[in-house]
Amino acid sequence: xxxxxxxxxDGRLINARGDQTILEAAKEAGIAIPTLCHLEGVSDVGxxxxxxxxxxxxxxxxxxxxxxxxxxxxxxxxxxxxxxxxRMIVELLFAERxxxxxxxxANGNCELQNLAERAGMDHVxxxxxxxxxxxxxxxxxxxxxxxxxxxxxxxVRVCDQIEGAHTWDVAHRGVNARVITDMHQPWGxxxxxxxxxxxxxxxxxxxxxxxRSTVAEMERNRSMLTFLINAREKKQWxx
Amino acid sequence: MEHLKLATMWLAGCxxxxxxxxDLDEFLIDLAGMIDIVYTPLIDAKVFPERxxxxxxxGAVANQDHLEFVRMVRARTTIxxxxxxxxxxxxxxxxxxxxxxxxxxxxxxxxxSGDAGAQFPSSPGVxxxxxxxxxxxxxxxxxxxxxxxxxxxxxRIRAVLEQLIGQHPAQLAGTDLKFG
Numbered sequence: 040x041x042x043x044x045x046x047x048x049d050g051r052l053i054n055a056r057g058d059q060t061i062l063e064a065a066k067e068a069g070i071a072i073p074t075l076c077h078l079e080g081v082s083d084v085g086x087x088x089x090x091x092x093x094x095x096x097x098x099x100x101x102x103x104x105x106x107x108x109x110x111x112x113x114x115x116x117x118x119x120x121x122x123x124x125x126r127m128i129v130e131l132l133f134a135e136r137x138x139x140x141x142x143x144x145a146n147g148n149c150e151l152q153n154l155a156e157r158a159g160m161d162h163v164x165x166x167x168x169x170x171x172x173x174x175x176x177x178x179x180x181x182x183x184x185x186x187x188x189x190x191x192x193x194x195v196r197v198c199d200q201i202e203g204a205h206t207w208d209v210a211h212r213g214v215n216a217r218v219i220t221d222m223h224q225p226w227g228x229x230x231x232x233x234x235x236x237x238x239x240x241x242x243x244x245x246x247x248x249x250x251r252s253t254v255a256e257m258e259r260n261r262s263m264l265t266f267l268i269n270a271r272e273k274k275q276w277x278x
Numbered sequence: 279m280e281h282l283k284l285a286t287m288w289l290a291g292c293x294x295x296x297x298x299x300x301d302l303d304e305f306l307i308d309l310a311g312m313i314d315i316v317y318t319p320l321i322d323a324k325v326f327p328e329r330x331x332x333x334x335x336x337g338a339v340a341n342q343d344h345l346e347f348v349r350m351v352r353a354r355t356t357i358x359x360x361x362x363x364x365x366x367x368x369x370x371x372x373x374x375x376x377x378x379x380x381x382x383x384x385x386x387x388x389x390x391s392g393d394a395g396a397q398f399p400s401s402p403g404v405x406x407x408x409x410x411x412x413x414x415x416x417x418x419x420x421x422x423x424x425x426x427x428x429x430x431x432x433x434r435i436r437a438v439l440e441q442l443i444g445q446h447p448a449q450l451a452g453t454d455l456k457f458g
Contacts, residue, residue: 133367137376140458141369141428147458156455161424162366162416169375169411186376255458 046112061103061114062090072116073125073154076191077104078241080268081200086192088128089154092116100124126158134165135214136172137186138244145245146255151189152244168214175220177227180250181239183218188246190216194238201267206232240264282443283331285317286361287351289344290371290412291337295362296320298429299334305436312443330354332442334361334425338371339413343406352419357442360421361435363428363457365414370428372412379410423448426457 041057048065055064060083065072076087085102092103093115103116115121132138132151140146172185195207195218206229210219220226239247240259248257269275288296296319302309316330317323326347333355339345352358363369374383389396399405415421425438434454441448 137373139367139369139373140456141363142373143458152457155457156453159451159455161426161450161455162360162414162421166417167368167372167375169372171376 044108044110044112046108046110046114048114049116055108057108059108061092061094061101061106061108061112064108065103065114065116070116072103073157074104075150075154075189075243076193078193078197078264080264080272081193081196081241084192084196086190087132089125091121091124093118093121122158125154126160129155129158129160130163130165132189133160133163134167136168136170136188139186142254143187143245144248144252144254144257145187148255148258149245150243170214175226176250177225178229178232178234178250179227180234181226181236181247182250183226183247184245185217186246187244188218189244190218191243192218193241193243194218194247197237197241197264201264202233202235202237204231204233204235207238237264281312281314283316283327283329284313284334285315285326285330285332285351285355286320286334287317287326287336287347288319289335289337289347289365289415290340291362291364292370293319293336294429295334295336295365295427298362298427298432299435301432302436303432305432309439313439326350326354328354330356332357332359334359335365335415336361338364338368339409339415339418340371341406341408345409345418348415348418357422357448358415358419359423359425359438359448360415361425362430363426366416366424366426367457368412368414372414375411380408384408425450426455428458 043054044057045052045054048068048070053064053068062072072090072092075089077083077090083104085105088102090103091100094101095113098115140152174182174184176182192209195209198207199205206220207218210217210223220229221231239249240261240263286296315321316327333351335351339348360366364371377383384398388398423438425434427434434450437450437454438448
């Protein structure tokens, strides 16, 4: 058991275990920090920067999901600077690929759409890139539309850490980065994919979708993920 | 007190936002007592007036006519409102952008999928030139207020109009900022 640390979040004194992250400590204290790439039950990678918080004085920007607490740590989760950055991050995600909420399967059930609302995004101040991106519907049951992918890598982590198949990974770098299946081949030809659908359940946007679902029709059900995580970590097998 | 002068227009869009405006139902009657509609595709006005208090612009900027119209409207309008997702983001009308410029899009529509004798549409002075990229209005001229939604629900349009009629700076928040 790691030693107990005392820290302050938004001026409130909080106790946390030394091996906890700022995000975990804040959640236990009922302080909500917006997240996007974070998914309960799989490791955190700090990919999206939505959970940036200010630590110390002068304040340094740290991702709450991958930063461990320490004694006398001072954390601010909602300063004007952070709110500006969060809105900017969401806008950049919208500008980077072709997100068209009006014709998306996930319209109304999308974490990116919800965060835009929460960040107060009424328009995108940056130029849209309009990249030409493929849609892969070679899999019998699922499809991936790279236009809607934000590279959170939840699919990569859930496939590796919960399903144990590691069908998904990331190829290329920077703006050219793509999630790929196996050796960058059509998903339908993947020899490792078990067709379990965990990647689809984990995806925060409409990027990975169930085939034959249409606009605003797709709702995700993460209970399968929660069930497996509780069974493994807490040995609770009843739903 | 002088009534607020309101204009509306659609550019590259489907006119769905205007349909949502008509969906204001009985509030339209109240509205008629508070504003003067000076220009809109819904009435028979040929010339955009010199001075307008508020203009709601639906749709994205997709051709040369839109470009010139938006610049003219900006010069004559005090408060310019981007009305709906196409105006705010480009939305469905901007889905042609990843394909390439205007020529690529026209070729795909009129030549590749055309019958025998397929040709590019050309009628100078009648058919406006397509722009290479469809862009939201605020990429062309400064915009004062944004109303997201495809289409924006009538309640959202009403909220903005009531703020503007009450001389308040219009600002939407929370679920009124939902795109799509």
